[in-house]
Amino acid sequence: MSGPRLRCASWNVHRAKGTDGRVDPGRVRAAIASALAPGGLDVLALQEADAECRPHGRILDVAGISADTGLIWQHERPELRWGAQSDGFLGTILFLNPRLEVGFRDVIDLPGHCHRGAVVVEARAEAVPVRIMSMHLSLSQPLRVVQMRIIGQYLRRRPEMQTILLGDFNEWRPWGGLMFNARLLGRRFHGPARRSFPSIRPLLPLDRILTDRAGALSDIEVVDTGPVRAASDHLPVRGDVRLPRQG
Template sequence: MQAEQLRCATWNIHRAKGSDGNVDPARVVEAIDHSLTPLGLHVLALQEADGECRPHASVVNVQEIATRTGLEYIHDCALRWGTESDGFLGTILFLSPSLERTKTDLIDLPGHCHRGAVSVEATFNTREVRIMSTHLSLSQPLRIIQMRTIGQYLRRRPPMQTILLGDLNEWRPWSGLMLNRRLIGTALRGPARRTFPSRWPLLPLDRILTNAPGKVQQLRTVTSTKVALASDHLPLEATVTVP
């Protein structure tokens, strides 16, 4: 049987503060429409897409993003930090209608700075797949603990191919202990590409990873004047096989 392919993208939009220091939410929406919509995405994950402090208020027009991309904004009241938020601690997922959602969860991650992950289990053309997005800590020890927490969550859930995408804040392409199979219980793998800072990318902070039997293919940073100006990160996109 031929493998299905999911087109995935992740972007830390830096609360709409661009590389020029200006805060312009409309510019983020325009950049998504210009540089990501044409990719025909099945999955779009945004980080730093809510306010940094309580009540983590909304930053961008999520309904406009959904309209322009053709993706579904999945965060009903149970999947948001609060009534003024659009996502969970800045993490927002948009999914293709072809992904039939069967289970959604929010995962609190430990640390001095509140972090979290969003997990969605879905059926894609009869295949089961789990999509997780997160934004991990700047501290390496905390990233290890946070990935251990994600691994414990996966241990309690039915086994299925998992796709993890987001700003992992890990500058080393080999990722160190945080992605060790013994730590998280599964081998999440994928190549690294430089995404930060957007004008002169040096560090591969953003990642798209998956475990067996899938594979991350055609990974690339999305480069355009619009995205480089709209945030201090570049978007990352890839095709993930779902055998």
């Protein structure tokens, strides 16, 4: 029998710069509230949610997003942010439903010319352990391979549990290439490739939700509404991840 279901969403908010060239953090918050939050979320992962350059200063109203969605911002500890002026780690911000009992949290600094990173949370949903990793990977395929190799090595050092990867992988090929190879990661991740970029005419499946349990994903969709399309050059992806029933 299957276990609890997690409703997950991931969105590269492009530092709140919309398709009209205007920077408007309030527009991002409103789009999350109107298009992503209705029906409830368990996981909300945002990328490019802090300023691009050092000190990677905050852009969004994370308290407002938490109030709108009922989700808890996961970066209150300084070591989970890039710096004192940041809301996340290298632009990646994670929010979780309070029904998830959070245990371990960490960040991974990934190599590359542009700053890249991942945020890791290990939690329990109805006593079922789950690892959630949000990330933003490089535009360069060789660098993406290196970054995913680092993530695979990291996973080998952590306790065994179902793992969810979500974020902007910057991989445009539906099959994913070497970066999703099970030999590289130590396990095979599953998930469809939905076209999410550019928001005005989506052609490339850059944003994804993946998990290492076959058949655990359902209802994976790209959220395409007028407010969402106007707020960023990416569209969000959203879907359900089913966890195994324990015992």
